[in-house]
Amino acid sequence: MAEARRPATIRSVDPAGHLIARRRAFRTRLLGWYRGAGRDLPWRRTRDPYAILVSEVMLQQTQVATVIPYYSEWLRRFPSFARLAAASESDVLHAWQGLGYYARARNLHATAKAVAGTDTGTFPDSVAQMRNLPGLGRYTANAIATFAFxxxxxxxxxxxxxxxSRLSNSELPIDSAAGAKLVWNVAGALVPKHDAHTFNSALMDLGAVICGARQPKCGMCPVRQFCRGVDPARLPLKRERAATKMLTEHHRFTIESGQLLLEQSQDRWRGMWILPRLREAPSREKPLYRSEFPFTHHRITLTVYRGVPVSTAPAHSWFPLESLETLPLPSPHRRAVSYLIARDRQNLCSARAAS
Ligand code: SF4
Structure with missing residues (x-):
């Protein structure tokens, strides 16, 4: 049956006019490739909107290979909206630790509470209703609409x-309003009425597997005949990024009677436990530990000094060393704590052996 034409959409996405005009042939080539080369990912074996939401939120900013074990463990620990809604923030942050960008975990928790608080306790199937839930933007709502419903x-x-962007040879920065509008319009014009979830998965996989960020494999690309990319490796263009700022932060490592002093973060890692902060580097002390990690537009140097607790703040608490595994600690601080505890134990063993 002939497909209904979409003249208004075609006009508005002129750089991809060639592609949209041949969209049926494009889909055939793409889906033929996907049937043989598509990725078998755990969240593609379900239509449960909760599981799909979890995968989509984890995949924002994080690679597929990293997400897979977290996804399975998360569903084991919080198998439904109701179970996640009932969990404490500390448990949610603990399950998320290592994935970074903890606002995602808080948003997921807030979404679960909102869903559990509705009359039916079920997730809506309309995009408009999904967009009313906390933390669900256009992409996530559409992804659940297509993959679950x-x-x-x-x-x-x-x-x-x-x-x-490459198929259209778009010179518009992808992170600008005009660049984003272009690719959304092209995607909207290409998506079929039926089996859209397979088509969307295929587009995603072609971008991930063949049209990769660093080195597009144009020689083996199934849709090469539709591509207008002139120098595709430099696309998509992006707006100029803010310069990276260097920051150094100082912390204390304090152990007494088998307990470690920690501080509950009120800002960057709100709700998680970190080594107590110092306003400035102690004079005449050498740090025990130093590491670097990126955070948004910053490159942060973490320095840790051995501490003698003169006083503790309300956000400080002592924790037995054996309980640390159950606490939510951001990765840079967990690495520092693990290293310093192991070092103390080794020093103790060496001292005993020498005496
Ligand atoms: S892999 Fe090459 S030919 Fe295929 S879409 Fe990407 S840039 Fe175009």
């Missing part, structure tokens, strides 16, 4: 955005 809606994440 089979709706014919477009999705644009990093892989699809890059792929569509």
């Amino acid at each position: 089979g709706k014919s809606v477009p999705i644009v994440e990093a892989n699809i955005g890059r792929l569509l």
Whole structure:
């Protein structure tokens, strides 16, 4: 049956006019490739909106290979909206630790509470209702609509955005309003009425596997004949980023009677436990530990000094060393704590052996 034409959409996405005009042939090539080369990912074996939401939120800013074990463990620990809604923030942050960008975990927790608080306790199937839930933007709502409910809606994440920019040879920065509008319009014009979730998965996989960020494999690309990319490796263009700022932060490592002093963060890692902060580096002391980690537009040097607790703040608490595994600690601080505890134990063993 002939497909209904979409003239208004085609006009508005002119750089991809060639692609949209041949969209049926494009889909055939793409889906043929996907049937043989698509990725078998755990969240593709379910239509449960909760599981799909979890995977989509984890995949924001994080690689697939990193997400897979977290996804399985999260579903084991919090298998439904109701179970997640009933969990404490500390448990939620603990399950998320290592994935970073903890606002995602808080938003997921807030979404679960909102869903559990509705009359039916079920997740809505309309995009408009999903967008009313905390933390659900256009991409996440559309992803759940297509992957859980089979709706014919477009999705644009990093892989699809890059792929569509290259296919259109778009010179608009992908993170600008105009650049984002272009790729969303192209995705909207390409998505089929039926089996949209397969098409969207195929677009995503082609972007991830063939049209990769660093080195597009144009020689083996199934949709090469539709591609207008002139120098595709430099696309998509991005707006100039704010310069990275260097920061040094100082902390105390204090152990007494088998207990470690920790501080509950009120800002960057709100609700998580970190080594107590110092306003400035102690004079005449050498740090025990130093490491670097990135955080948004910052590169932070973490320095840790052995401490003698003169006084403790209200946000400070002592924890037995054996309980640390159950606490939510951000990765840079967990690494520092693990290293320093292991070092203390080793020093103790060496001292005993020498005496
Ligand atoms: S031909 Fe190259 S740039 Fe174009 S879509 Fe395929 S892999 Fe990407």
